[in-house]
Amino acid sequence: MPVIRRAVGRGAFDVTSQRRLPGVGIARSGAVSDSGRDGGAVSRDGGAVSRAVPQATVTRFAGYLRVLSSLADTRVMIVSSEDLATAAGVGSATLRKDLSFLGPMGVRGVGYDVARLRARIELALGLDRGHRVVLVGTGNLGTALVGYDGFSRRGFTMVALFDNDPAVVGREITVGNADDGYSQLTVLHVDGLIEAAAELGATVGVVATPDAAAQAAVDALVEADIDCILSFASTDPVTPPHVDLRRVDLAVELQVLSFANAHKAPRIRPARPVCRDPRTVTPASRNGSVIAP
Structure with a gap:
């Protein structure tokens, strides 16, 4: 320490x-x-x-x-x-x-x-300047990301959420952290991403859509002049040369751990001490032996 x-x-x-x-x-x-x-x-x-x-x-x-x-x-x-x-x-x-x-x-x-x-x-x-983040895809993963307060603590403020599912659009999701306070963001339809991103001054985009929708989400972010994108899709979206895209594939990370686990040498686990009933333990002799007197 x-x-x-x-x-x-x-x-x-x-x-x-x-x-x-x-x-x-x-x-x-x-x-x-x-x-x-x-x-x-x-x-x-x-x-x-x-x-x-x-x-x-x-x-x-x-x-x-x-x-x-x-x-x-x-x-x-x-x-x-x-x-x-x-x-x-x-x-x-x-x-x-x-x-x-x-x-x-x-x-x-x-x-x-x-x-x-x-x-x-x-x-x-x-x-030092802070970043305003928009997220596309508010399913299970997207909602979990929005609820993670570590982003706002590190200077990444979630300013808008987008989806194309009519059942999800209009829903309110809580963002923020205990230090800076919490607020509610309404999920917007992805068709309004370009206009909203410009108005909000978004600098970073996060893609948490299903793989099939990832390319369309990235295209929308690029069209909105967002050139720093984090994607959680397992696919590799195509982007223009000026766009910096980083992918996080959780399944790949688990596969790497699987490899590490498969190639580890077997561990010798220490034997657990045997708990005996003190009434059945043979008393030791004066020299400490339970065998020879």
């Missing part, structure tokens, strides 16, 4: 970010670099691009942010690289390499200022 220490920081943040996914563009001196669809990049002193930020690093940024948020909630002010790496499930060397994309951060022999590092990663991931 990280120890609470006196906060150590270096003052104002000097990192800005760009919106393009899956990479993150990080620049200094107010300059934002763009290395295209293959990932973001780091620019020093507003000059040329020096290196790209790998997608794996961007993914780990999200993991570090989760740990830092938990530490901040428990009023931990300073965390060592070893403690942060362990909590995030990575090696210390990987952590330090990842954080090097953010510029100088930690203090040798002291650690990282939790609040400062958390804010820096939020800037890098573009979370």
